[in-house]
Amino acid sequence: MTNPSLWIDRPADEGPRVATPELRPRVAPRARRRPLRPARRRPWVVDTLAAVAGLGLGATLALGIAAESAGSLSAAGGLATAAGRLTGLVAAYAMVVVVVLVARFPPLERAIGQDRLVRWHRKLGPYPLFLLAAHGILITVGYAQAAGDGVLHQFGQLLWTYPGVLAATVGGAFLILAGVTSYKRARRRMAYETWWTVHLYTYLALFLSFSHQVDTGASFVGHPANTFWWTALWIGTLALVVICRVGLPVWRSLRHQVRVVAVEPAGPGAVSVILGGRRLDRLPVAGGQFLQWRFLRRGMWWQAHPYSLSETPDAGRLRITVKDLGDHSRAVSRLRPGTRVAIEGPYGAFTADARERDRVLLVAAGVGSAPILSVLGDLPEHVDVTVVLRGHSPQDLLLRDEIVAEVRRRGGHTHEVVGPRERVRLTAESFRRAVPDIAERDVYLCGPEGFMDGVRAAVLNAGVAPARIHFESFAT
Ligand SMILES: Cc1cc2nc3c(=O)[nH]c(=O)nc-3n(C[C@H](O)[C@H](O)[C@H](O)COP(=O)(O)OP(=O)(O)OC[C@H]3O[C@@H](n4cnc5c(N)ncnc54)[C@H](O)[C@@H]3O)c2cc1C
Missing domain, CATH: 3.40.50.80 (Nucleotide-binding domain of ferredoxin-NADP reductase (FNR) module)
Structure with missing residues (x-):
């Protein structure tokens, strides 16, 4: 300028x-479209979310503190062990929050927007890992002091003799690997799909770490009410992820039966893909939102990529415009009419x-x-x-x-x-x-x-x- x-x-x-004629403006006939629930960034949702997360943190700290006594703290290794238990509990709770942020829960996506949720996920993500490392070290030191034992020997004892600790340690290693590969510099060097696959292992890691929490945690052994709430929190989080990231996309894909209708040139290195489907008027989507598109043809079915709508959604069709920046976006220009498409979303508050x-x-x-x-x-x-x-x-x-x-x-x-x-x-x-x-x-x-x-x-x-x-x- x-x-x-x-x-x-x-x-x-x-x-x-x-x-x-190919580029003539298409203004969506609005009359047939179902009124959408607005995708608006709402500050009160953020405040409520922060309040709920704060309450959960308070309850978690209370679980940890209530498990200690003057006697346990003054015993040999008592302080290190108590600090280790507390850091472990807070790490596990923070993990739940970090996972919920990217569970793609529609009300959160609509109110906050995926970009902001992912930013928070990234900012918060490293802290549970630091806490996890502190938990492992403090517990080992505390137990070693209590047993008058060497730290390394005690670490071996914990691994081989305590229920679930070996699995949790393997899980912790997966989590740290996911954290390291998400570090900006590492991330830039690897293919998106590699990073995504490593990230997928975090769910396995969380699963592996769960049993040692309730089977050996001082806050849970002999405390059925605590165990119930903690288990409910973890199962609830797992259910949310499975429903929102797997169930809902599968249901929407089956319901709408989206297919490629046409692929048109849209400028240098760019194409527009017109998509049709069944009952698209029932898809709660607004202009500016994006979906994850999985084109079900050879070489493309195994990866879903995000592309925004490039046209106000019409009752009968959707359109995306894709610039060739890599393998997938280039392959989009070779899509044939009739190709089936699995969808995930819509997402975004833009x-x-x-x-x-x-x-x-x-x-x-x-x-x-x-x-x-x-x-x-x-x-x-x-x-x-x-x-x-x-x-x-x-x-x-x-x-x-x-x-x-x-x-x-x-x-x-x-x-x-x-x-x-x-x-x-x-x-x-x-x-x-x-x-x-x-x-x-x-x-x-x-x-x-x-x-x-x-x-x-x-x-x-x-x-x-x-x-x-x-x-x-x-x-x-
Ligand atoms: C919310 C959102 C909306 C987007 N909307 C559009 C759009 O309307 N039109 C358009 O042309 N592009 C859009 N993109 C970018 C588009 O998703 C990437 O260009 C495309 O996924 C690149 O994949 P590739 O295999 O062609 O390239 P690669 O060479 O594999 O990757 C190029 C870049 O895209 C990123 N990327 C690769 N795969 C994915 C994936 N599955 N999910 C997210 N990012 C990935 C990589 O990290 C890298 O930075 C959007 C991205 C996001 C996050």
Whole structure:
């Protein structure tokens, strides 16, 4: 935006530059669509979740503290053992919270958004692992002091003679492996599928660690009520994961029988996939959301990838637009009509309901224009819209013609910002110049990570409140 000559401002009365029949705008016929429960980020849900998690933590600490006595603490190794028990209990509880965050529980997904839930999962994830390591060390030291034994010998004793401890140690090793492979640098070096498979083992790890908690934990042995609540917590969490991550997707896939209808070119290295199915009007989906798509054909059936809707969902069809960034996204362009598709989702809170104001700025770069277009189509007619499309060249402005046509229909403005990054920067000043009332708007933002960071900083500096900046991250 430092070079205003590179801006093409397209006001309401001007038509799209190119309107080919394949790219003609499709505005979803809204009348047949079932009213959706809004996918809105709701602060009270976050507060309630935090309160419930806090209560659970309090109950867990109470379990640990109640199991100790003046006698047990003053005995040899008593303090280390008590600290070890407490860290073990808190680690196990934190694990439950970390798993619930990514259980894909629809009300949480709708109210908070998967990107935020995954961010919390990542932030919180390392702490149970630190606590787990502390638990192992403290318990071993405490037991060694009590027995007047060497730490290593005592460790062997614990492994071989205490019920469930060997399995729990193997489980702990899996958990630590999952943690290490999630570390940013390690993660970048490995294929997504490798990381995902390692992560899958965390469920096995949790399963392995459970029996030693209730069979040997001082808070549970001889305390049936405690054992009942702890078991219920773990079984409840397992049920939530199985229902939301397996049961619901299988049910929805069988119910809607989604199939590929057509694959159309959508720009350099990008295709749009039109999907049809049964009773799609009953799928609770909104523009801007994404699903995990598993195309059931050779070489693709074993992996599900997230792609956002690139069109406001219609009663009879869905559409995604995919840029070829790797094996899977490239293979999408070779899909044949009729290919069956298993779906998981919809997910995400990047929807028209997230906005607070009736003036909206939507900013897209690259394939980020996919959810931007489907949110745009879902905004109520009275909302004042301005769209900024950013690309290295005009061809990079994916779905441009449809966006321009829809903005024009609504009487809004489209700004096309084209040129290399070094010459054309999106700054607070250029946003203020192009969209003078930007501080009064909600901002929807989608594009590559670096682009989103830059635009987020710019619109914050331009006076947009953080709560009114909505973004969908394509990074995992
Ligand atoms: C919420 C969300 C919405 C998205 N919407 C779109 C969209 O509308 N259009 C589009 O073109 N792209 C979208 N993406 C990105 C798309 O999912 C990846 O480009 C695609 O999965 C890459 O897979 P690949 O095998 O082609 O590439 P790879 O070379 O395997 O991976 C390229 C990048 O994609 C990530 N990735 C790979 N597999 C997955 C997976 N199963 N789940 C999540 N990330 C993965 C990798 O970590 C890597 O950073 C979205 C991503 C997310 C998280």
